[in-house]
Amino acid sequence: xxxxxxxxxxxxxxxxxxxxxKCEQHMGHRAMYWYKQKAKxxxxxxxxxxxxxxxxxxxxxxxxxxxxxxxxxxxxxLHALQPEDSALYLCASSQDRDGGYTEAxxxxxxxxxxx
Amino acid sequence: xxxxxxxxxxxxxxxxxFLTINCTYTATGYPSLFWYVQYPGEGxxxxxxxxxxxxxxSNKGFEATYRKETTSFHLxxxxxxxxxxxxxxxxxxxxxxxxxxxxxxxxxxxIP
Numbered sequence: 181x182x183x184x185x186x187x188x189x190x191x192x193x194x195x196x197x198x199x200x201x202k203c204e205q206h207m208g209h210r211a212m213y214w215y216k217q218k219a220k221x222x223x224x225x226x227x228x229x230x231x232x233x234x235x236x237x238x239x240x241x242x243x244x245x246x247x248x249x250x251x252x253x254x255x256x257x258l259h260a261l262q263p264e265d266s267a268l269y270l271c272a273s274s275q276d277r278d279g280g281y282t283e284a285x286x287x288x289x290x291x292x293x294x295x
Numbered sequence: 296x297x298x299x300x301x302x303x304x305x306x307x308x309x310x311x312x313f314l315t316i317n318c319t320y321t322a323t324g325y326p327s328l329f330w331y332v333q334y335p336g337e338g339x340x341x342x343x344x345x346x347x348x349x350x351x352x353s354n355k356g357f358e359a360t361y362r363k364e365t366t367s368f369h370l371x372x373x374x375x376x377x378x379x380x381x382x383x384x385x386x387x388x389x390x391x392x393x394x395x396x397x398x399x400x401x402x403x404x405x406i407p
Contacts, residue, residue: 225395235393236394274393283329283341284388286341289338
């Protein structure tokens with residue numbers, strides 16, 4: 181199973197709402213990622229978790245709050261977003277064995293629209 | 296820092312034509328190189344990879360060779376189909392604590 185599953189696939193939220201994006205992988209990968217992708221652009225890294233600990237925060241605004249409850253799950257909590265936060269949010273995972281690296285597997289993404 | 300450069304602009308070609316997308320990289324270490332493909336409305340799928348110099352990655356008729364002397368990883372396919380229409384991203388990693396560096400991507404449109 182080389183699948184990363186993201187839910188929901190689409191989300192429309194108001195600027196005062198609180199919502200969460202979910203990501204799950206069962207490949208035993210130890211590194212998990214959140215990316216943001218705008219139309220016709222490459223993905224931009226937001227957060228990296230390694231062995232369930234936050235290892236990279238690319239200066240993301242605090243209205244985005246990541247959480248890694250266990251090695252298979254990754255959440256992104258959203259609060260008080262702005263319309264410019266509308267984008268495709270991608271989750272990815274890769275294997276991190278003793279500092280090693282294998283290719284990243286991506287989910288299908290959540291298409292987020294902030295109104 | 297580590298980076299990837301892809302040729303500018305969309306690529307439009309006819310079915311059964313030869314496809315080349317150029318990718319060059321700058322890296323301080325010895326990263327792996329990847330091509331990812333993104334179909335409309337979907338996430339990124341790994342198309343192929345190469346982990347060291349002179350390795351050739353191949354998948355679904357696509358090929359790319361890791362050339363250290365020219366710091367390149369050009370993607371090629373001998374005969375494209377309409378179903379190959381997608382955005383193609385060249386990437387390298389890891390660097391800086393499991394980061395991936397992406398090129399800007401190329402939109403490929405194959406006309407019947």
